[in-house]
Amino acid sequence: MSSTPESTPEFRSGFACFVGRPNAGKSTLTNALVGQKIVITSSKPQTTRHAVRGIVHRPDAQLILVDTPGLHKPRTLLGERLNDVVKTTWAEVDVIAICLPSNERIGPGDRFLVTEAAKVAKTPKIALATKSDLVGPDRMAEHLSEIAELGASVGIEWTAVIPVSATDGFQTELVADELVKQLPAGRPLYPDGDVTDEPEEILVGELIREAALEGVRDELPHSIAVTIDEMGLREDRPADKPLVDIYANIYLERDSQKGIIIGHKGARLREVGANARRQIEALLGTPVYLDLHVKIAKNWQTDAKHLRKLGF
Numbered sequence: 161m162s163s164t165p166e167s168t169p170e171f172r173s174g175f176a177c178f179v180g181r182p183n184a185g186k187s188t189l190t191n192a193l194v195g196q197k198i199v200i201t202s203s204k205p206q207t208t209r210h211a212v213r214g215i216v217h218r219p220d221a222q223l224i225l226v227d228t229p230g231l232h233k234p235r236t237l238l239g240e241r242l243n244d245v246v247k248t249t250w251a252e253v254d255v256i257a258i259c260l261p262s263n264e265r266i267g268p269g270d271r272f273l274v275t276e277a278a279k280v281a282k283t284p285k286i287a288l289a290t291k292s293d294l295v296g297p298d299r300m301a302e303h304l305s306e307i308a309e310l311g312a313s314v315g316i317e318w319t320a321v322i323p324v325s326a327t328d329g330f331q332t333e334l335v336a337d338e339l340v341k342q343l344p345a346g347r348p349l350y351p352d353g354d355v356t357d358e359p360e361e362i363l364v365g366e367l368i369r370e371a372a373l374e375g376v377r378d379e380l381p382h383s384i385a386v387t388i389d390e391m392g393l394r395e396d397r398p399a400d401k402p403l404v405d406i407y408a409n410i411y412l413e414r415d416s417q418k419g420i421i422i423g424h425k426g427a428r429l430r431e432v433g434a435n436a437r438r439q440i441e442a443l444l445g446t447p448v449y450l451d452l453h454v455k456i457a458k459n460w461q462t463d464a465k466h467l468r469k470l471g472f
């Protein structure tokens with residue numbers, strides 16, 4: 161049984177997905193709707209296998225904003241074809257919101273995304289003219305008519321077309337209202353207060369765990385847990401040279417296990433770090449700085465508090 165409140169007839173809950181080329185304003189809008197900069201939590205509800213970016217809690221609804229796996233990585237976006245996982249996500253959400261920045265002309269990248277989204281015929285689609293604060297009324301009018309044409313050219317009938325500014329807050333509530341309208345009636349899927357569940361971090365943690373277990377599985381079969389303290393793009397890097405900083409902890413159950421992971425003068429830990437980093441770089445498509453620490457959480461497998469902290 162879930163501990164979430166009973167659903168009332170009016171309450172709606174469901175999933176929305178922001179789609180858009182890089183820099184279209186998806187993250188900023190997600191943060192604006194969620195109402196705070198996304199913080200990392202370890203909530204892992206069983207109700208969804210989607211990658212959750214943010215959760216909007218309202219008295220009348222719970223709107224869950226999900227990520228399109230891989231799509232925010234330009235490398236995969238520019239591949240010839242969206243993979244099945246993306247299409248599956250789009251088919252499973254209740255509404256797709258396509259972000260088209262007002263200060264830029266609609267380009268091949270947008271056209272590609274919209275063409276692919278049109279193939280997910282049943283899902284309602286909303287067009288968002290993002291960054292509305294950057295343009296005047298004439299340019300906005302032109303943009304809106306281009307959006308209408310774009311929809312028509314691929315057979316999308318926009319459920320709504322909304323100019324929005326995530327930085328000014330202009331019409332962000334309206335965006336939430338329109339998204340919520342497309343959700344089915346249902347009870348909240350996440351506990352109150354949860355705002356996100358960062359799946360990429362979970363994957364990264366798993367890669368570190370695997371690297372740490374490599375070759376010592378017999379000695380430490382279930383004794384390793386990994387937490388990610390911090391993960392984010394380093395600021396002040398040139399756009400074409402991104403670097404992701406990751407601060408992670410490897411938790412062991414007993415002091416006596418430390419030596420196995422760390423090795424002689426730290427040699428094994430360095431190897432674990434290098435192996436994990438290679439895998440993570442492949443996953444994220446960006447160079448990574450990985451900072452690994454080994455810690456002890458005594459008997460974490462049998463300690464409820466530790467288990468919670470470690471995300472189980």
Ligand SMILES: Nc1nc2c(ncn2[C@@H]2O[C@H](COP(=O)(O)OP(=O)(O)OP(=O)(O)O)[C@@H](O)[C@H]2O)c(=O)[nH]1
Nearest residue numbers: 181182183184185186187188189232291325326327
């Ligand atoms: N003026 C203005 N700038 C915005 C607005 N929304 C986003 N931006 C800026 O546009 C840039 C890209 O915004 P993001 O939210 O990171 O865009 P994104 O679509 O998530 O980008 P990717 O993660 O690369 O896919 C950032 O510099 C934002 O500050 C807006 O409403 N107005």
